[in-house]
Amino acid sequence: MQLKSLLIRSLSGLVYVAVILLGILWGPMVLGAILLIFSVLALVEIKNLFPVEMQDSSIVPVVGTGISVLLYLYSLKYLPASYLSIVFALLFLLFVKEIFRKKPEDVLQQVAVQVFAIVYIVFPLGMVNYFFYSGSHPDIPGKSILFAFFAFIWINDSFAYLTGTLIGKHKLAAQISPKKTIEGSIGGLLFTLLAGYLFSLFFQDLDLFRWLVFAFLVVVLGTLGDLFESMLKRNAGRKDSGNLMPGHGGILDRLDSVLMTAPFIYLFLQLI
Numbered sequence: 721m722q723l724k725s726l727l728i729r730s731l732s733g734l735v736y737v738a739v740i741l742l743g744i745l746w747g748p749m750v751l752g753a754i755l756l757i758f759s760v761l762a763l764v765e766i767k768n769l770f771p772v773e774m775q776d777s778s779i780v781p782v783v784g785t786g787i788s789v790l791l792y793l794y795s796l797k798y799l800p801a802s803y804l805s806i807v808f809a810l811l812f813l814l815f816v817k818e819i820f821r822k823k824p825e826d827v828l829q830q831v832a833v834q835v836f837a838i839v840y841i842v843f844p845l846g847m848v849n850y851f852f853y854s855g856s857h858p859d860i861p862g863k864s865i866l867f868a869f870f871a872f873i874w875i876n877d878s879f880a881y882l883t884g885t886l887i888g889k890h891k892l893a894a895q896i897s898p899k900k901t902i903e904g905s906i907g908g909l910l911f912t913l914l915a916g917y918l919f920s921l922f923f924q925d926l927d928l929f930r931w932l933v934f935a936f937l938v939v940v941l942g943t944l945g946d947l948f949e950s951m952l953k954r955n956a957g958r959k960d961s962g963n964l965m966p967g968h969g970g971i972l973d974r975l976d977s978v979l980m981t982a983p984f985i986y987l988f989l990q991l992i
Contacts, residue, residue, distance in 0.1 A: 732965045736974055737874065744866050751866070752792045752849040758971055759788040762841045765962040765970040769952045770833055779817055784838045786810045791846030811835065844982040845975070854925075854989040864923040868916075868931075869985060872938040873977045875915050876908040880943075883907025892943075897950040900943075909939045930992055937988060938981055945980025949973065 743751030763781040787807050793799040814834045818827045851866040884904025892900040916935030920928040949972065953961065962970025 728966045736965065740870055741867075744863050744870070748796055748849050748852045751852075752795055755845045755848055756785075756788045756792050758975060759842050759845045760785050761964065762845075762961075762970075762972045762975055763837060765964070765972045766837045766841060768958060768961060768970075769956040770837075771829075779814065780834050780837050783810050783813055783834075784842045787838060787842050788846060791842070792849070795846070795849040811838070840979060841972075841975075844979045847982045847986045848978070850986060851989065854986075862925065864919070864925050865989065868919050868923070868934065869938065869981075870978075871919075872912050872915060872935050873942050873981065876912045876939045876942055877946075877977065878908075879911040880904040880908030893947055896947050896954060900947070905939075905943060908943075909936070912936075912939050926992070934985070934988065937985060938977075941981040941984050942977035945977045948980060949976035 739754060740751075743754040760781060763784040767780065787810055790799065790804060790807055790810075794801070794804060814831055818830060821827075821830075848866070848869070851869055852862060854862075854865045880900070881904065884899070884901040884907070887907075888901030888903045890902040891898065892902050892905055912935045913932055916931040917928065919935075920926070920931040926934065949961070953959065960969025961972035964970050965974060
């Protein structure tokens with residue numbers, strides 16, 4: 721039974737990786753559309769992690785989808801920057817909706833949870849498509865930075881799991897994620913830094929030092945993102961955010977590292 725579960729998990733993960741890689745190869749239009757779909761699916765899933773009395777909040781996926789579409793069109797340069805003000809108008813729909821709700825006494829909690837869901841999911845995924853323009857030629861879509869971003873996340877996840885399974889003894893954050901170990905995290909870091917070194921040999925978008933800083937940031941922030949989503953699930957009393965991906969849980973469970981990492985990596989790439 722364990723072998724069957726491992727096979728299902730591996731196949732499910734391979735499909736996810738293949739979808740992302742094909743999106744990168746085909747360019748901003750395709751990858752942006754994939755990330756937009758992921759945003760919508762994750763917005764539907766995150767309601768499972770809301771307090772029970774808020775899980776019928778159907779406006780969150782609607783508003784989130786609208787903002788995702790705007791960010792997608794802007795990333796493709798189909799939308800002038802001035803039109804991004806619509807993003808804030810859509811966010812204010814969450815406030816307006818509260819006026820017509822039957823139980824307005826918990827208005828602050830309702831709005832806070834709904835805005836959090838959109839900020840947590842939509843904006844980070846909306847930023848990822850801009851990594852195409854963070855290479856040596858900002859006006860020409862490039863694939864190396866974006867490929868490295870996802871590769872570092874996957875390498876860290878894989879080798880942290882393998883190292884932790886083989887030699888892990890000391891818990892990293894036992895109260896949040898009992899399976900994560902300090903040894904696993906170190907293993908993930910070392911292999912990801914090695915990947916950063918290899919990227920510096922084949923891609924000239926960054927020098928060796930910046931590739932290593934890039935890899936280090938992805939490891940630290942990706943681990944924090946994983947722990948944060950685990951904390952959300954533990955707080956909601958759930959093992960997974962959904963069941964869309966057999967063996968992994970929901971799409972949100974696969975995106976947790978991306979969501980925490982993307983805004984900081986975007987800032988890092990802009991600063992350098």
